[in-house]
Amino acid sequence: MQQQQLLDKVIALIRDHLNLQDMDITGETQLVFDLGLTSVDLLDMCGALENELGVVVNEDKIVRMETVSDIVHCLEEHP
Numbered sequence: 746m747q748q749q750q751l752l753d754k755v756i757a758l759i760r761d762h763l764n765l766q767d768m769d770i771t772g773e774t775q776l777v778f779d780l781g782l783t784s785v786d787l788l789d790m791c792g793a794l795e796n797e798l799g800v801v802v803n804e805d806k807i808v809r810m811e812t813v814s815d816i817v818h819c820l821e822e823h824p
Contacts, residue, residue, distance in 0.1 A: 752772055754797070
């Protein structure tokens with residue numbers, strides 16, 4: 746999957762999972778500062794991404810993610 750396609754899929758999942766359909770979300774959107782995610786929210790959302798994309802993301806990497814692009818880069822490591 747190309748990076749832009751993956752970014753679009755991650756953004757769509759974030760919007761659906763967090764009920765943020767009207768929010769402008771880009772790769773540079775900050776997970777904590779812009780979206781207000783807690784560490785529990787981030788783990789939950791990444792679980793949804795894992796289910797949707799069929800990958801497993803290391804929890805150590807999840808807690809270090811700061812932006813939507815960080816999620817995409819992490820998922821790119823799992824072809």
